Amino acid sequence: MIRTYKYGEVAPEDIFARTEMPANVENIVSEIIDTVRRDGDEALRQYNLEFDRSREPLEVTPEEIDEAYRSVDPELIEILEEAAANIREFHSRQKRNSFILNEKPGIVMGQKVVPIERAGLYVPGGTAAYPSTVLMNCIPAHIAGVSEIIITTPATDGKISPVLLAAAKIGGANRIFRVGGAQAVAALAYGTETIPAVDKIVGPGNAFVAEAKKQVYGIVSIDMIAGPSEILIVADGTCVPEVVAADMLSQAEHDRFATAVLVTDSPELAEAVPQELEKQLKVLPREEIARASIEHNGKIILTEDIETAIDIANEIAPEHFELCVDNPFDYLDRIRNAGSVFLGKNCPEALGDYFAGPNHTLPTGGTARFNCPLSVDDFTKKMQYSYYTEDALAKIADKVARFAAEEGLDAHGRSVLVRKNRKER
Template sequence: MRKLNSTDKDFFEKLNLLTAFEAAQDVTLDQRVADIVEQVKKQGDKALVAYTKQFDRRDIQYVNELSVSLDDCKKAFDALPKVQKEALTTASSRIQSFHERQKAEGWTYTEMDGTVLGQKITPLDRVGIYVPGGKAAYPSSVLMNAIPAKVAGVEQIIMVVPTPDDVKNPLVLAAAFVAGVDQVFTVGGAQAVAALAYGTATIPAVDKIVGPGNAYVAAAKRRVFGVVGIDMVAGPSEILVIADGTTDPKWVAMDLFSQAEHDEIAQAILLCPNADYLQQVEVAIHQLLETMPRRDVISASLASRGAMILVGSLDEACDISNHIAPEHLELSVARPEDLLNKIKHAGAIFMGKFSSESLGDYCAGPNHVLPTGRTARFASPLGVYDFQKRSSIIQVSQQGAQHLGAVASELARGEGLVAHACSAEFRLE
């Protein structure tokens, strides 16, 4: 891992280069994705079969081979060892409990003249959840995407997941059963996103697509946005740890690994005002790395986008963290509550040395679909609110129409929109 010092004159220049990443901006990739989306839009199921054979190396002839029955999902759950069943159901229960608290209700208020104003909250009709597959299987992503939609009241949840070489992960199918997914299709990549956006004879079109994926998925989500809603364009995983030297260095090293093992371009950064402690963590990294099955991925990630940063104080660490706006932020300090109010931008904040990021990924309860690439400056974790929409309620009384009509008329004529003005004026007494 590279070493930076906040006192260096070019510190922020180096930091910005380190953290810079824009998902799905490659021109060649974008054009390839555009072609895939267009072919699925035109040819539907035929294109899905062709792309699945090409990209996932599956010997299929008909689109119904991409469908997984809900009965098969239940069988996958029933066949799991007891400990895995309990892990899935415990995580599901905790995720649901947290997200129940996010559910918004409509409201109205009545003005003195009898005019009623308010907001109506309604769930989306149908959503698509994209679950990554390939380098790893992510049953946790099924739970984190589907459960908030269920809590919101979404009528139908369509899940797509790639299964390269026709290898179906039983935990992913079991998670679909636990989370209450309505339909499952084993298709992935840009072609799956296009199918969800435009619909085919087999896969129904949805209103919104959520869930992370690779660069092709990110580019496809960006391309179909507007035809459907999307949650975000996700980039590589990120973790930033602010440490004061009171946490076991091995714990911090493993926390950095927990995100670095996702991808060679994932990012892991450690901020600390104690140079000796940074060295201890570095020693721990070297000791633990050889024990990791995905050590090559971790090593590449730490070398390309990781950093250990010596800062002047914990307050300065918070300022730097706000500049980075990380996906996951660990406050691995003795008194994390002292720093919380200083943090403005982070997808999820883990308080204290026992709050490892991995608990948030799986079972703490809050959502693990989080803003990346500095988008935590303006974006939020996936939640129930992503599956609800708001409609304004305007019921103007006869008395209210007199006052509001005069105001609207004046403003409309000022804009040169006479029909607008007349529409209001016709109701004046």
């Protein structure tokens, strides 16, 4: 089933699987966007009827949200609250201060950190509810100080899972709308009579949602277009095959394009893991999906040592990176390209997906070379400002004019000199 390679036998770009965009999605989505722009709420109501068999009002009322919250098992609410507290604790540390420079006479400069005004979060619906998505997106936006956090999610047969609504309440969402798919993204980007246009759209979704985000990018900001999920596990000979296999399967069960890769310097571990995978696959509720992922995309790569294994990670910049060794902090400095790093043998990726505190929206497909996990920064912007007094400007006016002249931009220079000349008059 799963294949084992020696280091160098598989090219870095072939390590993770890629999804193909289904044909015709582009045209379907652009038509949906046009329709929402033209018909507004009426279009959304039509799509709700057609795709979700829902005749419910577009907006979920505060009473419905409160009722949903009360209907959820209190034990689960407690877990959600604890996860939210952890997420809040971690993300609060990401808050940035504005700064101001005023060391030179007559000159003030600074950078002001300002929250974006409205954020839209797309939450997938359908067979399963993902309260973790709600928490991981709402909390950083809330900490950033976003005035309005707006959730859209499809209401299949008119219903939204109560646990989603509970998570939205815990996460600090302000308004929730029953709309799904590309039409929800269109509504968030352009606004309708009921749904306000936002400045940034975040959250995962199917191919239609992803394509819609791509098409409205520029009109609004988006978090990212996520590719299939990936994990790279570096494990040494002291690791237990049962545990390593369990971690690989936690990734593989996402969908058949997910990739779980083990890189190890231990031939014994490399040999034992496939049997463990097989054993555990048989009892998994999502066996079919996990098996497809492991068989098509799963890989075991044998290296000489742990350092080389980490270098592979740096080269491919995995979304999730587990470093399962006894002394993981020895290597922290060596790790340069990864979305989220799970250090040691007791930090499975699933802990980060739900509970630990760091974000679970992560750069995929090698983009961790330059992209970052979702954070408070995604919901703020930095604005620069400068201030000069008449004297401070006069002192450097000739230099600015000389620089501008060098670039052939005479009017630039004049705008500085006109002030100096008036002062001297």
